[in-house]
Amino acid sequence: MKVQWTLIAGLIFAILIAIFAIANVDKVAVNYLFGTAQWPLILIILGSAFFGAIGSASFAMMKIYSGRRKHSQLEQALQERETLVGMQQEKIQHLQSEVARLEKGKPTQIEVIKE
Template sequence: MSRESGKNFQWTVLLSLLFAVIIAVFAVFNVDSVPVNYLFGTEMIPLVLVILGSALLGALFSGFFAIFKSYIGSRRIKELEKKLQAKEEELTRQQRQMQEMEEQIDTLMAEVPVVEAEILPPKQI
């Protein structure tokens, strides 16, 4: 883990704990029972349980979403790493082919006799 990501993680944990404490304090001051409507009926539940339950469900959904995004991101990284490796192999193969062609050109140039051109004086107008 890099130093920067470690600091980001520490700040995230610190802010999460601070938020949890604020929710807990808020929930403790709201202990009255309130009616909660379900699809199949109504129930009187202490507001502290509604607040804490809502915060817990929100944290769970956020956590699952973060895990899902991380999973998708890691799959994408693996896919891109495979593509990068294939491109690097293709580049190496093409460089090898270019080197072989350059060697062939050098060999052919060595076999071609050098003809010296006759230098003519420039035409006068």
Template sequence: MRGQSYVILAIIFVIIVAVFAIINVDPVEVNYLFGSGEAPLILVILFSVLMGGIITASVGLMKIIHLQRERKSLIAENNQLKESVEENHTTDVENEENLDSEKNNL
């Protein structure tokens, strides 16, 4: 259900951007770092939306990668702590058995 809502929102966003871009077809001057040129406003709008999507996706992907690495290290730490607890429990049981046998010998 959650995935469907994302698809519906994406379709609505695309329709809004497309209508907005079709309304604005006048040529505009675009200033680049190395010069300037004219381009239809529809291309400038679509290019800006595309670059915004790419940047947003890149940031999201970096966050996902970071969280996956953190999850992996936390799982390793959790496994290490479980092993430590099991070792301590085994040692405690052995110590209790030794104490019981010493009490029985007295």
């Protein structure tokens, strides 16, 4: 749903820019480092909007990729922790059974070997 609203807002913004650009078709002087040129204002407005959109999209993509990388790292760390917890739980169960056996007075593996 959020994507649809973003798309609708983007389309409305694009239409407003297009209307604004169409209303400004006069030629203006554009100063470069190496000279001056006459360009229609509509091209300058649309070009500025285009490059602004490209810049915003590239920053958004960088943020998305950074978030995915961080998510992947966190998933890997979680998997490692879950494995460690599983091993520790097995060790706890083994030790609890060993304690229960000792409390009942049954010989442990070490005591059997000594005899």
